[in-house]
Amino acid sequence: MDSSPRAADHESGPQSGNQPAGNGLAGVRRVDYSGDGLVESDVAASPYLQARDWVDAAVAASKERDDVPEPTAISVATVDVSGTPDVRTVLMRFFDERGPGFVTNLGSAKSEHLQANPRVAAALTWPAIYRAIRFRGTAELVGRDEVEDYFDSRPYGSRLSAWASDQSRPAADRHELELKWQEALERFPDHGGEHDVPVPDFWGGWRIVCDEVEFWAGRRNRLHDRIVFRRTGDGDLADAASWTRLRLQP
Numbered sequence: 001m002d003s004s005p006r007a008a009d010h011e012s013g014p015q016s017g018n019q020p021a022g023n024g025l026a027g028v029r030r031v032d033y034s035g036d037g038l039v040e041s042d043v044a045a046s047p048y049l050q051a052r053d054w055v056d057a058a059v060a061a062s063k064e065r066d067d068v069p070e071p072t073a074i075s076v077a078t079v080d081v082s083g084t085p086d087v088r089t090v091l092m093r094f095f096d097e098r099g100p101g102f103v104t105n106l107g108s109a110k111s112e113h114l115q116a117n118p119r120v121a122a123a124l125t126w127p128a129i130y131r132a133i134r135f136r137g138t139a140e141l142v143g144r145d146e147v148e149d150y151f152d153s154r155p156y157g158s159r160l161s162a163w164a165s166d167q168s169r170p171a172a173d174r175h176e177l178e179l180k181w182q183e184a185l186e187r188f189p190d191h192g193g194e195h196d197v198p199v200p201d202f203w204g205g206w207r208i209v210c211d212e213v214e215f216w217a218g219r220r221n222r223l224h225d226r227i228v229f230r231r232t233g234d235g236d237l238a239d240a241a242s243w244t245r246l247r248l249q250p
């Protein structure tokens with residue numbers, strides 16, 4: 001893959017150069033996307049295999065270069081009870097044939113949204129390697145065993161923060177948070193064990209059971225590739241027979 005972002009000099013015509021003044025973004029460098037693209041003959045048989053390949057490539061790239069810093073950072077969009085969308089970034093902590101998953105506070109705004117309306121969309125975006133994956137589907141709670149295994153692997157201080165944060169609720173100031181963290185530290189002393197800090201009841205994970213998975217690959221002149229898998233059967237992401245594939249215009 002040609003992996004270095006290309007600046008304006010690779011894009012031809014009057015659009016070349018920095019963004020025109022007047023859009024509030026003067027000085028933003030125009031980058032032409034010169035990735036490998038994605039052609040039908042190279043697409044994996046199932047959305048799982050294709051996503052696995054790209055996630056693994058992004059994780060590998062993050063170890064080799066500085067411009068793919070959090071390869072599993074995923075934007076998750078929900079809607080609140082009034083139908084108003086919201087979006088935030090979390091880290092994808094699970095990914096297998098069942099779909100991408102993340103951990104969070106089960107009383108947070110996002111969890112409240114998903115409890116009321118489990119329809120969800122998410123996107124992994126890797127601008128430096130000209131790739132993105134979009135997922136649409138329905139959220140379901142990750143099993144308690146998986147959540148506990150993951151929680152126990154977190155650094156001690158992060159496990160305490162799960163107890164200290166009533167996520168998405170107001171706090172008086174920074175001091176209040178640090179006090180709550182200190183209280184958690186005194187309640188669950190560090191003996192160096194993975195079970196020193198229990199998993200809070202109000203903490204867990206969500207998995208996206210997908211109906212649609214899109215692979216976007218940035219190409220020259222903004223003539224990008226978009227290959228989308230849409231669900232046609234009941235199988236998981238690895239069951240090729242449960243998906244149909246099509247190309248969308250960029």
Ligand SMILES: Cc1cc2nc3c(=O)[nH]c(=O)nc-3n(C[C@H](O)[C@H](O)[C@H](O)COP(=O)(O)O)c2cc1C
Nearest residue numbers: 070073088089090091103104105108109110111168
């Ligand atoms: C790179 C990055 C990773 C994050 N990872 C998580 C995460 O794994 N879980 C989480 O609950 N919040 C995570 N956050 C914080 C969320 O973006 C968000 O602030 C928080 O979950 C509250 O969102 P909500 O009020 O919409 O529920 C992360 C933020 C960033 C920028």
